[in-house]
Amino acid sequence: MRSKDTVRVGSGAGTSDDRMVPALELAERGNIDYLVFECLAERTVSRENLARSKDPDQGYAPSLHARLRMVLPTCIDRKIRIVSNMGAANPVGGARAARKEAADLGLGDIPVAVVLGDDVSSLVQHKGELRLIENGEPLESILPKMISANAYLGADVVCEALNTGAPIVLSGRVADPSLFLAPMMHEFGWACDDLTMIAQGTAAGHLLECTASVTGGCFGWPGKKDVPNLANNGFPFADVKADGSIVIGKTPDSGGRLDVMTCTEQLIYEIHDPTAYITPDCVLDISTIALRQESFDRVRLANATARPATPTYKVNVGYADGYIGEGEVSYGGIDAVARARWAAEIVKDRLKAQGLTYDDFRVDLIGMSSLHDNLESRPEPYEVRLRMAGRTANRKAAHAIGFEVRAMHMHGPGGAGGACEPRVRDVLAVKSVLLPKSMVNPQVVVEGSL
């Protein structure tokens, strides 16, 4: 059970589209001290930067309103502090929106500590010689199309924001595990170079950053890996002590499961070299970690180790890279696959006849090859859905794909059904560079009075 020298850090969101209610259940029943919402996918900041360019008050995560409206009454009442990167491309705007939500809920004048400095777009404008990690080309090659450039800040500046005492901390881009490590540093005074503590806190942050992934979500398999009451799966928290001992648990009386199996899947998730998981705070080694079932739905995390942080921040550079167009239509019954394949050839011929070209083009037979390719080796299903997609700098060319696929209703092989409307979306591509930390200036400002 939990003792007074334990701080409980809860995980309230692991992506911008995460489910909402489990976070409220965790706040209401989880006896937590902190509720962390991690809401930024790789391209989210770029998207929000576009939103901000149209309206200077926008640019924070749109889900901020609904998430805070839901949990603020409970969190303010129980002195649960909120930490989130929902500030996205406009943390100050997000803070103002958060304060308004609090006021509208009758909770009074709630100050918000804002983490700034992740936006390095002006800085990298003059750093065209930096090399893109993905392909080694100079940053200059994408600068003309750049929409955003944000450094993954670390736990140090989030900890500084918590030191202000504000009930809510909002940031833009911060490395996911750092959002969880910061409350531990703040509570226990862990120093940035206390690598034993930083390693444990970072590993715990990695276990928590995808919410339900450690409590039975993205895990279950009927008859093989059963998950009880998955419909009501709970969100996780970490019980942390000053000496760095950590146990992962989840909302009492919630569904799902939390054991060494679920924790192991999450621990290795999105890791490359297990001895060198690089965050802004350290270089974590998960190859030393021991996971042990402490009791029902509780797993002890021990022996995490780390080397000192690197001298650079990873910077995500978002840029506009044309459009993706797609269309889908279905065929069923006798010779369904043959008709779908014929339709694909007709669509390709019609696009070619219009002089449209694509940087990348793809034909999927959903039901056979859309996930794992290798069409020739797959058995024929009763019905199949043809999907065609292409990427191009020309918006009209992108739209034409879905238009021509939909036209299979009237102008293709017999018995086509259920075509979707033509779909076109903007491509917000992301590449990354490393920027010396000395060039970046993370800082904290407070909206409202403390």
Add this chain to the structure above:
Amino acid sequence: MSVRVYDLAHSRAGDKGNTSNISVICYDARHWEFLERELTVERVADAFRHLAKGPIRRYPLRNLKAFNFVIENALAGGVTVSLAQDIHGKSYSNVMLAIELPDPK
């Protein structure tokens, strides 16, 4: 006779850019050495030849009775530009689980 990875281990796939990482975690630690011997980079490369250009690296994680496979050039350019339906390659763990290995008995 053969066994599938599915019979001995569970798995999850994650993405970073155009690189997929796929864990293979033994249900029973006693199978770890068998998988270390048989679940080679070559076998994994063969299973993913339609999906990934590679290279592929395998990291043993004995402390977690697991392996981490890191497969480069696996995600059609990565989440932000991929034309795939499963842009993250989340379903790739099922390609790993379907790999057949010689019977350990």
